[in-house]
Amino acid sequence: MDIAVLGTGSVGRTLAGKLSELGHVVVVGTRDPEATLARGESDAMGNPPYSVWQADHPAVRLAPFAEAAVSGELVVNATGGGGSLDALAQAGAENLAGKVLLDVSNPLDFSQGFPPSLFVKDTDSLAEQIQRAVPAARVVKSLNTVNCKLMVDPANVPGDHVVFVCGDDEQAKEQARGLLGELGWPAERVIDLGDIAGARAVEHYILLWIRLWRATGGPQFNITVATP
Numbered sequence: 678m679d680i681a682v683l684g685t686g687s688v689g690r691t692l693a694g695k696l697s698e699l700g701h702v703v704v705v706g707t708r709d710p711e712a713t714l715a716r717g718e719s720d721a722m723g724n725p726p727y728s729v730w731q732a733d734h735p736a737v738r739l740a741p742f743a744e745a746a747v748s749g750e751l752v753v754n755a756t757g758g759g760g761s762l763d764a765l766a767q768a769g770a771e772n773l774a775g776k777v778l779l780d781v782s783n784p785l786d787f788s789q790g791f792p793p794s795l796f797v798k799d800t801d802s803l804a805e806q807i808q809r810a811v812p813a814a815r816v817v818k819s820l821n822t823v824n825c826k827l828m829v830d831p832a833n834v835p836g837d838h839v840v841f842v843c844g845d846d847e848q849a850k851e852q853a854r855g856l857l858g859e860l861g862w863p864a865e866r867v868i869d870l871g872d873i874a875g876a877r878a879v880e881h882y883i884l885l886w887i888r889l890w891r892a893t894g895g896p897q898f899n900i901t902v903a904t905p
């Protein structure tokens with residue numbers, strides 16, 4: 678499948694690399710490819726410059742957001758939450774119309790330092806804002822509750838831990854579940870939270886995720902949901 682991954686950070690790279698390895702034709706979206714490739718410094722998290730990753734992944738093309746979006750049958754939003762609406766505006770609503778838009782972003786606000794707060798919450802969510810901004814796209818929220826390495830390698834953590842999907846379009850959720858299956862998430866470990874308002878819950882979960890990160894000493898963990 679042709680897949681556009683919007684975002685050049687660790688999440689975009691990790692998903693793009695894995696999806697390409699699985700045989701998909703992947704285009705990564707960025708604001709300005711030349712500027713992205715010209716960056717010579719590691720980012721704040723110590724990730725090497727995009728050009729280093731690109732050299733190791735020659736099959737993955739880098740393009741402006743709109744060109745990437747045009748290329749994808751399915752589009753992943755892996756941009757920073759605060760920039761997601763801008764990034765999707767640049768991608769172009771017309772280029773996203775009718776497509777599954779898998780949103781893995783989180784609405785983190787670091788303006789007051791660490792830990793971050795959420796810049797949208799309670800009665801709304803970033804995924805709902807995105808769905809309103811691109812009404813003809815079929816937004817599915819998923820994978821935002823796990824670290825990117827775990828997104829593409831769930832077996833890295835033992836046990837029947839889970840991820841979630843939510844969205845207004847049932848077929849879109851089925852397509853997203855198919856992709857999750859390819860990434861290693863079996864159907865019984867993908868919990869459907871219902872419509873896109875379910876994103877309020879999984880986006881709030883990040884506050885717990887950050888506490889668990891500190892408590893467990895690293896980002897490679899996940900939760901299970903036990904029932905009788």
Ligand SMILES: NC(=O)c1ccc[n+]([C@@H]2O[C@H](COP(=O)([O-])OP(=O)(O)OC[C@H]3O[C@@H](n4cnc5c(N)ncnc54)[C@H](OP(=O)(O)O)[C@@H]3O)[C@@H](O)[C@H]2O)c1
Pocket residue numbers: 683684685686687688689706707708709713755756757758759760761763764781782783784785820821822823824825826
């Ligand atoms: N790190 C994880 O393991 C993890 C796990 C779950 C969810 N998430 C979420 O996944 C998303 C991506 O995280 P990340 O750490 O890989 O990357 P990030 O540093 O949060 O975001 C980088 C991407 O966002 C784009 N961007 C930032 N501001 C923008 C703006 N104003 N307009 C347009 N584009 C903008 C950048 O564009 P350029 O390419 O042009 O610079 C870049 O592609 C975030 O929402 C994060 O909360 C992360």
